[in-house]
Amino acid sequence: MKLQTAFTVNRVTDEIWEIPTSEKPGMLVPARIYATEPILNSMDSGVFEQVTNVACLPGIRRYALCMPDGHWGYGFPIGGVAAFDPQDGIISPGGVGYDINCGMRLIRTDLTLAEVQPRLEQLMTELFRKVPAGVGSRGFVKVTPQEFAEVMRKGARWCVERGYGWQEDLDRTEERGCIGEADPADVTDYAVQRGISQLGTLGSGNHYLEVQVASQDRLFDPQTAAAFGVTGHEQILVMVHCGSRGFGHQVASDFLKVFEKAMRRYDISVKDQQLACAPFCSPEGRQYFSAMNAAANTAFANRQVITHQIREAFQSVFGQSAESLGMHVIYDVAHNIAKVERYAEGDLVVHRKGSTRAFGPGRSEVPALYRHVGQPVICGGSMETGSYLLVGTADAMEHTFGSTMHGSGRTMSRAQAKRSVKGEQVQRDMKRRGIIVKAVSMSGLAEEAGLAYKNISEVVEAVDRAGITKKVAELRPIGNIKG
Amino acid sequence: MAYRYRVLEDMALADTAFEATGDSPSELFLAAGQAIIETLADPHRVQPGCTRFFEHRDRDLAALLFTWLSDIVYLKDAEGLVFRETQARVSRDHDDWLFQGSLSGEPIDPARHELRADIKAVTKHLYEVREEAGQWIARVVLDI
Numbered sequence: 330m331k332l333q334t335a336f337t338v339n340r341v342t343d344e345i346w347e348i349p350t351s352e353k354p355g356m357l358v359p360a361r362i363y364a365t366e367p368i369l370n371s372m373d374s375g376v377f378e379q380v381t382n383v384a385c386l387p388g389i390r391r392y393a394l395c396m397p398d399g400h401w402g403y404g405f406p407i408g409g410v411a412a413f414d415p416q417d418g419i420i421s422p423g424g425v426g427y428d429i430n431c432g433m434r435l436i437r438t439d440l441t442l443a444e445v446q447p448r449l450e451q452l453m454t455e456l457f458r459k460v461p462a463g464v465g466s467r468g469f470v471k472v473t474p475q476e477f478a479e480v481m482r483k484g485a486r487w488c489v490e491r492g493y494g495w496q497e498d499l500d501r502t503e504e505r506g507c508i509g510e511a512d513p514a515d516v517t518d519y520a521v522q523r524g525i526s527q528l529g530t531l532g533s534g535n536h537y538l539e540v541q542v543a544s545q546d547r548l549f550d551p552q553t554a555a556a557f558g559v560t561g562h563e564q565i566l567v568m569v570h571c572g573s574r575g576f577g578h579q580v581a582s583d584f585l586k587v588f589e590k591a592m593r594r595y596d597i598s599v600k601d602q603q604l605a606c607a608p609f610c611s612p613e614g615r616q617y618f619s620a621m622n623a624a625a626n627t628a629f630a631n632r633q634v635i636t637h638q639i640r641e642a643f644q645s646v647f648g649q650s651a652e653s654l655g656m657h658v659i660y661d662v663a664h665n666i667a668k669v670e671r672y673a674e675g676d677l678v679v680h681r682k683g684s685t686r687a688f689g690p691g692r693s694e695v696p697a698l699y700r701h702v703g704q705p706v707i708c709g710g711s712m713e714t715g716s717y718l719l720v721g722t723a724d725a726m727e728h729t730f731g732s733t734m735h736g737s738g739r740t741m742s743r744a745q746a747k748r749s750v751k752g753e754q755v756q757r758d759m760k761r762r763g764i765i766v767k768a769v770s771m772s773g774l775a776e777e778a779g780l781a782y783k784n785i786s787e788v789v790e791a792v793d794r795a796g797i798t799k800k801v802a803e804l805r806p807i808g809n810i811k812g
Numbered sequence: 813m814a815y816r817y818r819v820l821e822d823m824a825l826a827d828t829a830f831e832a833t834g835d836s837p838s839e840l841f842l843a844a845g846q847a848i849i850e851t852l853a854d855p856h857r858v859q860p861g862c863t864r865f866f867e868h869r870d871r872d873l874a875a876l877l878f879t880w881l882s883d884i885v886y887l888k889d890a891e892g893l894v895f896r897e898t899q900a901r902v903s904r905d906h907d908d909w910l911f912q913g914s915l916s917g918e919p920i921d922p923a924r925h926e927l928r929a930d931i932k933a934v935t936k937h938l939y940e941v942r943e944e945a946g947q948w949i950a951r952v953v954l955d956i
Binding site: 524769812 | 819821822824825826827828852853882886888889890892893894920922926927928929930932933934935936937939953955956
């Protein structure tokens with residue numbers, strides 16, 4: 330396959346490719362794409378256009394980056410990473426995405442496949458009942474606007490204080506599930522109304538809850554796996570992929586409008602309307618940062634409430650407490666977010682859109698219990714092919730602002746996937762292969778079929794070889810809940 | 813009536829896009845609204861149990877359409893509704909365009925409704941409203 334761009338793309342290493350600043354007027358830094366050659370050649374032209382657009386944004390430092398699961402997005406490509414100087418740089422909702430703090434949570438258990446298999450149908454039915462999914466789904470946690478403001482401030486901590494989780498869950502969540510500088514006064518009532526009923530819901534699209542198995546033969550780093558609580562003895566784990574739901578989507582939409590006007594005031598021009606931005610230190614920039622943090626905290630809370638519901642489902646099916654089933658959170662990490670982080674240059678505003686933080690050993694932000702090995706990185710594949718647990722590295726800190734891939738990335742449009750396969754057929758085929766799928770929408774299920782996605786193992790191989798994360802375990806699905 | 817819109821398959825790999833057409837701005841707003849409604853759920857399985865009314869004005873017709881389409885996405889989450897049909901009327905009022913419309917639908921019931929895709933946002937990516945040979949055309953990309 331031929332490279333789908335007219336830009337000059339130079340090989341730096343077998344897994345790093347660079348587009349020099351001479352390739353587009355206005356580029357302030359080179360663009361770098363992390364990919365093997367076959368993955369690079371399969372990337373859509375939007376990736377090259379968008380990553381070079383990002384390289385033109387004011388205050389960008391070092392490189393505009395794209396990970397191997399990269400594909401066309403809004404403004405930034407999905408898989409995009411960019412860091413900006415907080416003094417002369419910008420912040421952009423296009424670098425975060427509409428689903429603020431869309432992220433992954435992985436929960437371990439002491440259960441084995443042999444123990445779960447006989448009750449798998451019952452378990453999936455119970456999980457489907459307890460974790461609402463699909464268009465406009467509403468959660469069981471009813472909150473007043475005042476309580477929702479507390480959720481914005483406290484994130485997952487609010488949930489634990491109300492009994493929806495364990496204290497230790499917070500230790501195993503990025504930012505302990507509560508990012509500071511989140512002021513509810515910076516979000517609109519419109520956004521609050523849109524999201525106030527959705528705490529503890531999955532949503533739809535590519536969001537899911539998956540019951541998975543870790544086997545010895547798919548452990549790549551048993552020592553690190555053990556540090557994360559993964560034994561690999563046909564061990565059952567549960568993975569959750571979702572974000573801030575309607576609230577976060579509305580915060581992003583609201584601030585795109587604010588920033589369109591702000592750009593005129595600050596005389597900023599961008600190559601794409603979806604790259605609307607404002608100086609990070611401007612009132613508009615600080616207000617978005619605060620509102621985005623509020624949405625990020627609700628996403629941590631959302632995954633925390635879902636964790637509570639998952640534990641309840643397991644308790645009811647297996648007749649044992651979640652504690653005795655060893656249902657500890659391994660980690661919860663965002664892949665759509667902007668954060669202020671310290672690097673060699675000093676503080677930088679790092680945007681990750683469809684990219685996961687992957688801090689290496691020793692960083693103070695990594696939970697104390699993992700600090701000797703590095704931060705867990707959770708990457709979801711398609712519901713048919715499985716997912717990966719990886720670990721952050723020192724190389725990521727040095728080369729990619731502590732960032733790596735987030736998933737497998739689509740290769741087929743939703744319409745094409747629906748033409749290729751019916752949801753009912755996907756469900757039947759997966760059942761034949763031992764995977765029970767519960768879905769609210771059969772057309773949505775067809776859109777998310779494995780054939781619509783890249784092979785995640787190839788994507789993971791690229792980041793592993795590049796050294797920006799290392800493989801720990803491959804997790805294979807046995808049950809999936811889709812919206 | 814037949815709403816004139818078509819899905820643009822290659823425009824948004826991970827999401828969905830459509831092009832709506834009308835003989836007038838009113839028809840365009842009706843068709844684009846219907847495209848959103850049908851992206852969320854099959855309208856034939858939804859009863860018109862409740863109706864919500866909208867009125868907006870803007871000098872820019874594209875901005876006005878964007879607001880209307882965003883209203884539908886908002887209401888889906890804020891009130892947990894799916895929809896059967898829309899009404900839309902767009903007229904001139906001095907320098908402004910005036911939109912008056914309504915949405916009829918009912919609370920989401922997964923057991924009864926054929927739910928499809930949850931729209932996160934109407935985006936400005938390649939967003940366009942134009943008049944061409946007496947036809948009003950809009951291109952819209954939705955984040956799913």
